[in-house]
Amino acid sequence: MNWKEESEKYKDAYLEDLKALIAIDSERDDEHGSEEFPLGKGPAMALKKYLEFGQRDGFKVKNLDNIVGYIEYGEGDQTLAILAHADVMPAGEGWHTDPFSMTIKDGKVYGRGASDDKGPGLAAYYGLKMLKDNNIKPNCKIRFIIGTDEESEWTGMKHYFDVEPAPDFGFSPDAEFPLINGEKGNTSFTIKFDGIKIDDSKPSLTKFESGLRENMVPRDAFATLTGISDADKIIADFDKFISNMPVEGDIASKNGNLDIHVVGKSAHGMEPKNGINGGTYLANFISNYQLDKPSSQFIKFISEYLHDDSRAHKLGVNYVDDIMGELTMNVGIVKFDAESGGFINTNFRYPKGVSVDEINHNLQLCAEKFDGSVENISNMNPHYVDPSDPIVDKLMSVYRDQTGRTDSNPEVVGGGTYGRMMPRGVAFGALFPWTEDTMHQADEFQPVDDLILAMSIYGQSIYKLSCE
Numbered sequence: 001m002n003w004k005e006e007s008e009k010y011k012d013a014y015l016e017d018l019k020a021l022i023a024i025d026s027e028r029d030d031e032h033g034s035e036e037f038p039l040g041k042g043p044a045m046a047l048k049k050y051l052e053f054g055q056r057d058g059f060k061v062k063n064l065d066n067i068v069g070y071i072e073y074g075e076g077d078q079t080l081a082i083l084a085h086a087d088v089m090p091a092g093e094g095w096h097t098d099p100f101s102m103t104i105k106d107g108k109v110y111g112r113g114a115s116d117d118k119g120p121g122l123a124a125y126y127g128l129k130m131l132k133d134n135n136i137k138p139n140c141k142i143r144f145i146i147g148t149d150e151e152s153e154w155t156g157m158k159h160y161f162d163v164e165p166a167p168d169f170g171f172s173p174d175a176e177f178p179l180i181n182g183e184k185g186n187t188s189f190t191i192k193f194d195g196i197k198i199d200d201s202k203p204s205l206t207k208f209e210s211g212l213r214e215n216m217v218p219r220d221a222f223a224t225l226t227g228i229s230d231a232d233k234i235i236a237d238f239d240k241f242i243s244n245m246p247v248e249g250d251i252a253s254k255n256g257n258l259d260i261h262v263v264g265k266s267a268h269g270m271e272p273k274n275g276i277n278g279g280t281y282l283a284n285f286i287s288n289y290q291l292d293k294p295s296s297q298f299i300k301f302i303s304e305y306l307h308d309d310s311r312a313h314k315l316g317v318n319y320v321d322d323i324m325g326e327l328t329m330n331v332g333i334v335k336f337d338a339e340s341g342g343f344i345n346t347n348f349r350y351p352k353g354v355s356v357d358e359i360n361h362n363l364q365l366c367a368e369k370f371d372g373s374v375e376n377i378s379n380m381n382p383h384y385v386d387p388s389d390p391i392v393d394k395l396m397s398v399y400r401d402q403t404g405r406t407d408s409n410p411e412v413v414g415g416g417t418y419g420r421m422m423p424r425g426v427a428f429g430a431l432f433p434w435t436e437d438t439m440h441q442a443d444e445f446q447p448v449d450d451l452i453l454a455m456s457i458y459g460q461s462i463y464k465l466s467c468e
């Protein structure tokens with residue numbers, strides 16, 4: 001079968017279905033969660049829409065408690081799984097089109113979910129539909145599984161793995177091409193510090209605020225110092241600091257208080273080197289001054305162990321694996337309030353060869369020196385599928401054939417995809433290397449040609465995995 005020609009025939013039907021999916025605002029909505037719709041109505045409606053397509057096209061479908069569901073084809077001892085998601089990130093500001101009304105402009109599909117993950121997920125579904133419409137009988141069971149909480153806690157997909165038998169192998173069309181066969185471990189820690197009794201006569205830190213999420217490099221950082229007697233000197237030092245360091249900022253003094261603002265550069269936390277951490281730079285600046293003990297413990301810990309050290313050398317957990325690369329650390333949230341105390345949220349992406357206990361232990365030792373306490377708040381172990389596994393081999397060969405990119409190779413990333421839910425699971429598409437990544441952004445788009453090519457790649461891939 002000529003998969004490219006075949007998928008062209010489905011273009012109009014595909015775009016019509018995609019329009020219906022994008023029209024549903026399927027952001028997780030806890031505020032309106034109910035027993036019937038635990039994640040809110042939107043994610044469940046998008047799931048139902050997928051299942052309606054499946055039913056319409058003659059597949060067996062099942063909805064598991066409105067948080068996950070599947071579309072099934074074929075029979076056999078083994079199960080091939082395709083893991084997609086129907087939920088979306090909040091639309092946010094800055095769109096030039098209605099995010100929930102699919103718009104095609106200059107050959108591109110605009111709308112929330114166009115590239116993450118309604119466009120790619122539906123392309124994979126159409127890949128499966130092409131098999132069925134052409135009466136191709138697979139020699140295993142194929143399940144297209146739709147999660148509804150990928151952007152937060154994977155509630156739906158985890159539920160599937162709790163109540164259904166685990167699939168034997170598969171892929172998730174929820175990342176990029178060519179293929180991701182390795183994902184670093186991902187763990188987060190909170191380091192807590194006690195508060196202080198404010199004594200206006202002594203220099204102390206009354207407020208420190210930086211960062212929104214543990215997996216983002218914070219751009220802005222704000223701090224207030226009180227009880228300052230040498231404000232003029234600090235202001236002069238700050239101007240020098242700004243001119244010597246890769247940050248900007250401003251400082252203002254008001255009745256013995258100093259308000260300091262540092263501006264770095266935000267970036268995704270999986271590669272902190274792409275950003276400039278406003279928070280740790282500000283702590284580093286403040287560490288030059290004598291403050292009361294609790295303030296200075298908090299500031300010194302950041303300055304000595306976390307600042308400008310994305311590979312965590314100072315904590316002693318730096319590590320490089322030949323295949324999976326370097327351990328990275330992001331200092332995502334830094335907050336201090338004189339009364340309630342302070343906390344720092346750090347996120348580590350680590351290759352095989354490092355354990356979360358090791359990171360925990362070293363962090364503990366360093367934090368104790370400054371009376372901080374450490375808590376591990378989440379962890380996912382590293383995931384790696386050998387490139388010689390047929391799941392990698394077959395998918396790569398289809399990708400190379402259909403794109404002509406014969407020199408492309410599987411990749412290891414710091415992010416987490418549904419692929420890691422199966423020992424033989426990978427992420428496969430649908431963002432092509434030649435297309436801009438607009439996932440989670442305003443004006444999210446995916447070129448129509450990319451989506452149809454993805455459909456063709458998925459069709460042939462499912463065929464190779466289930467029939468050969």
Ligand SMILES: [Zn+2]
Binds near residue numbers: 085117150174
């Ligand atoms: Zn996604």
